[in-house]
Amino acid sequence: MKDFIQKIRNIWHHEELRKKIGYTLLLLLVFRIGSFIVLPGVDSTKLDTGDQGGLVGFLGLFTGGAFSRASIFALGVMPYISASIIVQLLGLAVPSITKMQREGESGRKKINQYTRYLTILMVLVQAPGYIAQYIPDNARPDDFVWTVGTVIIMIASTLFVMWMGEKITDKGIGNGVSLLIMIGILSDIPRGFYAEATTQSMFFFLIEMASLIIVIGATVAIVQAVRRIPVQMARLNAGSAGYLPQGEGARSYIPLRVNSAGVMPIIFAQAIMFVPLYLQNIESFQDNAVLAELTNVQGVGYNALLFVMIVLFTFFYTAIVINPNQMADELKRNGNFVPGVKPGKETADFIDRVLSNITLPGGIFVALIAILPALMMEIGLTKTQLFAQFFGGTSLLITVGVLLDLLQQIESHLLSRHYDGLMKSGRLRGRTAAATPGVAG
Numbered sequence: 001m002k003d004f005i006q007k008i009r010n011i012w013h014h015e016e017l018r019k020k021i022g023y024t025l026l027l028l029l030v031f032r033i034g035s036f037i038v039l040p041g042v043d044s045t046k047l048d049t050g051d052q053g054g055l056v057g058f059l060g061l062f063t064g065g066a067f068s069r070a071s072i073f074a075l076g077v078m079p080y081i082s083a084s085i086i087v088q089l090l091g092l093a094v095p096s097i098t099k100m101q102r103e104g105e106s107g108r109k110k111i112n113q114y115t116r117y118l119t120i121l122m123v124l125v126q127a128p129g130y131i132a133q134y135i136p137d138n139a140r141p142d143d144f145v146w147t148v149g150t151v152i153i154m155i156a157s158t159l160f161v162m163w164m165g166e167k168i169t170d171k172g173i174g175n176g177v178s179l180l181i182m183i184g185i186l187s188d189i190p191r192g193f194y195a196e197a198t199t200q201s202m203f204f205f206l207i208e209m210a211s212l213i214i215v216i217g218a219t220v221a222i223v224q225a226v227r228r229i230p231v232q233m234a235r236l237n238a239g240s241a242g243y244l245p246q247g248e249g250a251r252s253y254i255p256l257r258v259n260s261a262g263v264m265p266i267i268f269a270q271a272i273m274f275v276p277l278y279l280q281n282i283e284s285f286q287d288n289a290v291l292a293e294l295t296n297v298q299g300v301g302y303n304a305l306l307f308v309m310i311v312l313f314t315f316f317y318t319a320i321v322i323n324p325n326q327m328a329d330e331l332k333r334n335g336n337f338v339p340g341v342k343p344g345k346e347t348a349d350f351i352d353r354v355l356s357n358i359t360l361p362g363g364i365f366v367a368l369i370a371i372l373p374a375l376m377m378e379i380g381l382t383k384t385q386l387f388a389q390f391f392g393g394t395s396l397l398i399t400v401g402v403l404l405d406l407l408q409q410i411e412s413h414l415l416s417r418h419y420d421g422l423m424k425s426g427r428l429r430g431r432t433a434a435a436t437p438g439v440a441g
Contacts, residue, residue, distance in 0.1 A: 010414055017173070017413040024172035027164045028183050034073045034161075035066035035184070039135075039153065041146050042070045046139035064184030070135050072157040076184065077177050079122035080162045081271045083115050088320065112166075119162060120155055127154040173413075174406040178263060182402045185395045196387035208382065215372070219400045222365050225258040227358045229351065233336050252336075256355055258362040260322055263401035265313035265363070266370060269306055298378065303371040310370055314363030315356075324351040369397055 011017055038044045047070055063076035091097045097114075100107035131140070131150060140146070161180065168176030197205050231252045276294040293301035328348035337343050341350045373388035382388040389395045 007414075011410065014414060017410065020171065020173040020413075021410075024168050024174065024179070027168055027172065027176075028179065031073065031161065031164060031180055031183065032064065032187070034157070035064045035071050036069065037072050039070050039072055039074070039150055041141050041150070042135060043139045044069065046136055064187040066184075067134070070139070072153060073161055074130060075123060075126060075154060075158050077158075077161055077165060077180050078271060078274065079126060079158050080115070080119045080165070080177065081267055082122050082274075083118035085268050085271055086118060087111060087115050116159070116162065119158065123155045123158050124151065127151045130154075173409055174402065178267075178398065178402045179406070181267070182399050185399055192384070192387040192389065195384045196382065199383040208387075211381075215369070216396065216400065219369060219396055220404065222362060223257075223259050223262075223401055223404055225362070226255045227258065227354060228253040228255055229354060230339055231331065231336050232339050254327065254351070256322070256351075256358060258358045259314075259366060260355075260359070260362075261314050261317035262405070263398045264317045265310050265366065266397050268313045268317070269309040269370075272309060273302070273306055298374050303374050307367040307371055310367040311360075311363040314366060315359055318355065318359050322355060324348045324355065327351055366397060 011021070047068065063071075063073060063078075065071075066073045066076060087097065091101050091111075097111065100110050103110075128147065128151060131147060162177075165176030165180050168174065168179055170176075196208065200208065231254055233252050273294070276291045279288075279291055290301070293299045294305065296302055325348045328344060328351060331337060331347060332343040338347055338350060341347050373382075376382045377388050
């Protein structure tokens with residue numbers, strides 16, 4: 001407890017970090033307030049805001065209930081995520097986008113601009129379906145002008161949510177889009193725990209909570225697990241202009257995370273799984289048995305497809321964020337090497353092989369955690385779906401991953417302040433020594 005209080009004090013006394021956290025909390029508060037603002041013309045008393053299953057329940061979970069409340073933020077960041085997935089997939093097939101991905105900061109800005117345009121198109125497709133399917137006829141005006149105006153409002157609000165996510169990433173702390181999703185998930189935790197506690201005996205509920213702690217611990221372990229590749233650093237001779245081959249250099253390592261992709265495969269896979277839900281809005285698909293199975297979060301078809309997609313997206317996103325060829329080139333350029341492996345292509349192949357070996361079990365574990373709520377509901381370990389969503393599944397993986405990333409960024413800021421203090425002290429001692437010859441010892 002004493003360490004926790006000291007950490008809070010350190011954060012408070014770090015002016016830059018304090019401002020970043022304050023800025024982030026302010027935008028998250030704006031997002032939460034917006035999730036309660038109902039679309040103009042909608043009668044909120046006639047909306048079904050109770051617990052809903054299927055993919056609709058997941059959309060409500062990701063938006064903090066804004067989806068079921070017909071809020072201006074009803075679609076949340078899902079159109080933006082869907083657009084990001086499409087752009088990244090196009091990067092594998094369209095040479096011009098692939099070239100942008102390799103252009104560094106300038107290429108990233110161009111891709112972000114295209115993603116914003118595509119987000120508008122996604123809202124144009126999703127908003128009319130949402131209005132027709134999930135806002136009851138007796139709760140909204142039957143007017144074409146109202147529908148057009150509402151779609152425009154949803155486009156503007158989605159772009160505003162996207163802007164908030166980008167601003168949190170740039171000027172706040174943590175990944176903005178992930179934080180917006182997480183805050184929606186956390187907002188339903190008290191209600192989920194209360195619902196489960198009132199339907200279970202206290203003894204069984206305590207057993208569930210103990211099991212939940214174990215699952216959280218396992219999730220934290222897999223998120224933080226690292227495979228270290230040893231690296232022999234070339235020795236730097238203080239009297240030479242470069243690296244010399246003689247002597248034994250320092251030992252270091254390349255840290256490769258077992259789950260390098262983080263929560264993105266979960267978000268990507270879940271966004272793709274919304275497609276059957278949208279197809280069901282089309283009259284010709286409403287009685288399709290396959291789509292019905294794919295929109296049932298308790299069904300075998302839905303969970304099997306989700307499992308496979310998470311594993312595939314884990315490999316896909318890991319390949320995007322980690323480039324073995326680039327790592328091998330950097331090692332060779334700096335005169336470093338992996339012991340027992342030739343520099344260049346053989347080093348790249350070795351890193352790629354190690355990465356594949358750890359990505360597969362990491363992806364399988366993440367996928368198992370993602371379908372755990374459905375398994376628990378199927379065998380009767382949990383009584384309410386709302387509570388089961390926190391017991392593993394997408395909610396837990398996103399929350400754990402985002403919180404760990406947030407804590408690491410806070411720790412990095414605190415360490416940077418510590419190093420700044422040391423550097424300032426060193427410069428001060430240097431100036432004092434220079435001004436007082438003979439005292440520098």
